[in-house]
Amino acid sequence: MSLRRSHLRAASVLAVCLTACLTALSPATAGATADPSGDQAPQRQLDDFVHRPGGPPGAIAVLQTxxxxxxxxxxxxxxxxxxxxSSEDHMRIASTAKAFSGAVALTLVDHRALRLDDTLGKRLPRLPDAWRSVTLRQLLSHTSGLPDYSRSDGFLDELRADPLHHFDSRRLLDYVADKPLLFKPGTQYRYSNSDNIAVALMAEAATHTPYEDLLRELVYAPLRLHSTSLPQGNRMPEPYLHGYDVSPSAGPQDVSEVIGMSGVWASGGIVSTPADMTRFIRGYAGGRLYGSTAVEQQRQWVEGASEPAGPGRNSAGLAVFRYETRCGVVLGHTGNTLGYTQLIAATPDGRRSLTFSVTSQITRSADEEGLREMRAVQENFVCALLRGKN
Known part of the structure; x- marks a missing residue:
């Protein structure tokens, strides 16, 4: 298949899936080995999931206790x-990047550079007057009512025409600037990729600092994330987990570098590794980046699920989700994008964590049975984590 045909095929796939995808901190790999315990159930389950018809070509899970x-x-x-x-392979982390924007915002709240009740009208007056009353809290909890730019015809048309199109990441909300709010802020939950774009813009406005620099200063450095970045282009750093389109009409097609990241930015553009994501979720879920007041505000739960839904019963906090499984509760985030599906989760104290990554995009619309099976496997991994079978 020519590069141009590959791009066009991936753009077609992307147009269908984009709304779903945009839609203690010691090194996680220290002393790590594959399956050192006698419990083979997790290995068998992951093997079975990869080898199911239409399954992802690869998967990796890092359990730390x-x-x-x-x-x-x-x-x-x-x-x-x-x-x-490998746990040192780079990968697209998709919407788990929303937790990073939450980490930046809540750290700034803790530093009193932002307030959860700050509005778009106060911090971003250039945005539509109809959106002025939306607060940072509502953006972080997906209760803002902001229309999702990634569903807009203008955005999707540009992406279909050129998957490598360079978007102005800080103008993505312009695609829906003529749209009213979908509902009165704070009255409903609706997952929207626009929310975390607005969060990053508010952080920039409050600090006069580029979001990429805020990530490095407030998240990467304190959590010792050495292989995490927010690129604008399409290239992946070596080594990396290759992401695949596993549509039944053809064999696995490598889509790792088919699209650029400027069109997702703070909503899903980060590249990281399983090792770094383990360090991140242990610190983030454990509340190590900000004080107890911010943690308490973050964990005010409302009914709502991550995208895709995580294991067990889901509820939403501020840029974090509560996954209530049959074996106990973990906090984290999920995400999917072209070629990748992600789950990061940890106990509320951050002492036990799971990073679960597969190399294809699994959505309810495209593979409902696959999503159901993946959530079941994820819950079993959570149980292995919480029961200490590690």
Missing amino acids: EKGTRVVRAGAADVRTGRSP
Whole structure:
């Protein structure tokens, strides 16, 4: 398949899936080995999931407890070479990037540079008057009512025409600037990619600092994330987990570098590794970036699910979700984008964590059965984590 045909095919796939995808901190790999315990159930389950019809070509899960780190892997990071996935492989983290914007915003709240009740009208007066009353709290909880720019015809048309189109990340909300709010702010939950674009813009306005610099200063440095970045382009740093389109009409198609990240930015553009994501979620869920007041505000739960839904019963806080499984509660975030589906979760004290990554996009609209099976596997991994079978 030519590069141009590959781009066009991926753009077509992307137009269908985009609304879903946009829609203690010691190194996680220290002393890690594959399946060091005698419990083979997680390995068997991950193998079975990868080898199911239409399953992802590769998967990796990192479980970390007080006892150490376990890495479970299945399939290949690259189907051409057959190389196994590694916790140091780069990957697109999709909407788990929204937790990073939450980390920035809540740290600024803790530093009193922002307030949860600050409005778009106060911080971003150039945005439509109809949106003026929306607060930072409502953006972080997906109760803002902002229309989703990634659903707009203008945005999707540009993406279909050129998957590598360079968007002005700070003008993405312009695609829906002529739209009213979908509902009165604070009265409903509706997951929107616009919310976290607005969060990043508010952080920039409050600090006069680019969002990328805020990530480095407030998140990457304190949590020692050495392989995490927010690129604008389409290229992946080596080594990386290759992401695939596994549509039944053809064999796995590598879509890792088919689209640029400028069109998702703070809503889903971050590239990281399973090791870094383990460090991140342990610190983020454990409340190590900001004080107890911000943590308490973050954990005011409303009915709502991440996208895709995480394991167990989901409820939404401020840029974090509560996953109530049959074995107990973890806090985290999910995400999916072209070629990747992600879950990061940790106990509320951050002492135990799970990073679960697969190399295809799994959505309810495209593979409802696959999503159901993945959530079941994820819940089993959470149970292994919480029961200490590590």
